[in-house]
Amino acid sequence: xxxxxxxxxxxxxxxxxxxxxxxxxxxxxxxxxxxxxxxxxxxxxxxxxxxxxxxxxxxxxxxxxxxxxxxxxxxxxxxxxxxxxxxxxxxxxxxxxxxxxxxxxxxxxxxxxxxxxxxxxxxxxxxxxxxxxxxxxxxxxxxxxxxxxxxxxxxxxxxxxxxxxxxxxxxxxxxxxxxxxxxxxxxxxxxxxxxxxxxxxxxxxxxxxxxxxxxxxxxxxxxxxxxxxxxxxxxxxxxxxxxxxxxxxxxxxxxxxxxxxxxxxxxxxxxxxxxxxxxxxxxxxxxxxxxxxxxxxxxxxxxxxxxxxxxxxxxxxxxxxxxxxxxxxxxxxxxxxxxxxxxxxxxxxxxxxxxxxxxxxxxxxxxxxxxxxxxxxxxxxxxxxxxxxxxxxxxxxxxxxxxxxxxxxxxxxxxxxxxxxxxxxxxxxxx
Amino acid sequence: xxxxxxxxxxxxxxxxxxxxxxxxxxxxxxxxxxxxxxxxxxxxxxxxxxxxxxxxxxxxxxxxxxxxxxxxxxxxxxxxxxxxxxxxxxxxxxxxxxxxxxxxxxxxxxxxxxxxxxxxxxxxxxxxxxxxxxxxxxxxxx
Numbered sequence: 001x002x003x004x005x006x007x008x009x010x011x012x013x014x015x016x017x018x019x020x021x022x023x024x025x026x027x028x029x030x031x032x033x034x035x036x037x038x039x040x041x042x043x044x045x046x047x048x049x050x051x052x053x054x055x056x057x058x059x060x061x062x063x064x065x066x067x068x069x070x071x072x073x074x075x076x077x078x079x080x081x082x083x084x085x086x087x088x089x090x091x092x093x094x095x096x097x098x099x100x101x102x103x104x105x106x107x108x109x110x111x112x113x114x115x116x117x118x119x120x121x122x123x124x125x126x127x128x129x130x131x132x133x134x135x136x137x138x139x140x141x142x143x144x145x146x147x148x149x150x151x152x153x154x155x156x157x158x159x160x161x162x163x164x165x166x167x168x169x170x171x172x173x174x175x176x177x178x179x180x181x182x183x184x185x186x187x188x189x190x191x192x193x194x195x196x197x198x199x200x201x202x203x204x205x206x207x208x209x210x211x212x213x214x215x216x217x218x219x220x221x222x223x224x225x226x227x228x229x230x231x232x233x234x235x236x237x238x239x240x241x242x243x244x245x246x247x248x249x250x251x252x253x254x255x256x257x258x259x260x261x262x263x264x265x266x267x268x269x270x271x272x273x274x275x276x277x278x279x280x281x282x283x284x285x286x287x288x289x290x291x292x293x294x295x296x297x298x299x300x301x302x303x304x305x306x307x308x309x310x311x312x313x314x315x316x317x318x319x320x321x322x323x324x325x326x327x328x329x330x331x332x333x334x335x336x337x338x339x340x341x342x343x344x345x346x347x348x349x350x351x352x353x354x355x356x357x358x359x360x361x362x363x364x365x366x367x368x369x370x371x372x373x374x375x376x377x378x379x380x381x382x383x384x385x386x387x388x389x390x391x392x393x394x395x396x397x398x399x400x401x402x403x404x405x406x407x408x409x410x411x412x413x414x415x416x417x418x419x420x421x422x423x424x425x426x427x428x429x430x431x
Numbered sequence: 432x433x434x435x436x437x438x439x440x441x442x443x444x445x446x447x448x449x450x451x452x453x454x455x456x457x458x459x460x461x462x463x464x465x466x467x468x469x470x471x472x473x474x475x476x477x478x479x480x481x482x483x484x485x486x487x488x489x490x491x492x493x494x495x496x497x498x499x500x501x502x503x504x505x506x507x508x509x510x511x512x513x514x515x516x517x518x519x520x521x522x523x524x525x526x527x528x529x530x531x532x533x534x535x536x537x538x539x540x541x542x543x544x545x546x547x548x549x550x551x552x553x554x555x556x557x558x559x560x561x562x563x564x565x566x567x568x569x570x571x572x573x
Binding site: 379381390408 | 436442443447494495496530
């Protein structure tokens with residue numbers, strides 16, 4: 001029935017809750033004993049590890065934000081001796097500091113297990129050929145699905161991203177059956193496969209697509225073109241990586257691996273915990289992590305949780321597709337982008353922070369334009385010099401963000417200002 | 432000899448160039464010559480006008496990005512081959528021409544070529560040594 005660990009995935013709500021409580025108690029103690037931040041924060045909130053006896057006590061714990069992680073860069077949240085750490089992963093660059101996540105071997109095993117559940121839910125097994133074209137490296141996409149595929153025992157193709165010709169060739173020659181990548185790359189690959197008349201030579205049956213938002217229309221389009229079933233997957237480096245939640249055959253939301261990650265929905269303005277079914281900010285607490293045990297981490301992702309019985313038989317709580325963010329972070333081609341990062345680059349290049357980000361989606365691929373107001377310092381009477389300064393700016397942005405924007409120089413004071421405040425982001429995507 | 436060229440940043444947008452020309456026209460500033468360098472993303476308008484200082488202030492006040500570039504205005508005969516002579520002299524001296532454009536003056540009956548080089552003084556010397564006259568500002572502006 002396409003389940004990797006049915007005893008967990010289909011456990012009764014009571015049993016899951018019991019398991020969560022037991023693990024939460026242990027993790028809170030572990031974090032308090034080993035991370036100075038938690039000791040200080042919990043002492044400030046006048047809560048002791050002993051006050052957390054079950055999941056009911058979760059709201060007593062203070063929240064954790066991305067800024068806390070940045071401030072503690074690099075080792076501040078490490079809860080085990082460095083000798084126990086076997087891997088790090090990292091988020092794409094943020095203003096100055098990145099977030100670095102640590103994993104013990106046990107943490108990697110849990111992460112792999114979560115991804116294995118996603119692969120099995122998508123119909124994967126020992127006989128499958130799992131084609132991973134998420135990026136490998138600091139980005140969690142590639143390593144996560146790679147590890148999951150190993151657990152399942154599938155033949156794993158660690159393709160990484162790019163080189164579409166080679167992707168298609170391997171897909172045909174080795175008979176890839178499950179494709180793992182961003183939905184926009186899947187759409188791009190589908191186009192390329194059709195254009196090259198290779199549709200009859202591929203054996204794909206399913207795809208696991210995540211790291212960016214995608215619509216039901218896009219899902220149907222990819223499914224039709226590649227003749228597969230397309231499944232959503234969700235995750236974040238801070239919590240582990242892809243596989244925090246995954247979609248099942250019902251394709252109506254993603255089951256959260258709540259034996260490892262406890263989910264809450266809060267009101268982003270007040271921090272108040274909201275009842276099941278409310279729309280709000282998703283908050284995660286790690287229940288089984290050793291190296292990087294984040295508790296009540298605010299994801300800034302807006303969604304709805306549901307425990308409606310699922311036709312797949314899983315009892316794990318389901319989260320809806322993301323409905324937005326409670327901060328100004330943009331996800332462009334799977335990469336997290338904060339407007340403040342662009343501001344930082346402009347200032348570093350000696351330019352005033354007058355800019356506007358314009359994001360759109362053309363043929364399922366995000367376009368990313370940054371308009372920058374021209375300055376006398378940047379201007380020259382020769383095209384050569386202006387172009388050189390412009391390309392310096394593009395490479396500074398690329399190294400900060402991890403993706404390349406198209407930079408357009410515009411007339412000073414031409415960027416739309418509403419009530420004196422510049423409009424920094426124009427997101428034209430309809431997802 | 433060396434005259435002031437007004438260089439203006441022009442965003443790639445319909446009407447932008449008309450706006451700039453309008454600002455100068457309204458103030459009664461006469462253009463002697465112009466050229467536009469265009470790339471896929473932006474343009475640079477280069478102007479020789481009768482009142483460069485005034486033009487500069489007007490455009491700055493209109494929040495245009497403007498600079499003044501000293502360029503050479505070389506007076507040549509309006510005959511085939513005249514430009515080649517000038518460029519040959521510069522080439523032989525190893526002087527690279529960044530860009531150039533030409534115009535004909537009604538009053539003087541002469542042609543002028545505006546040339547942007549790295550080292551104006553050296554270019555003027557080379558041209559003078561070869562008997563090529565470099566126009567002065569007065570001649571151009573009046």
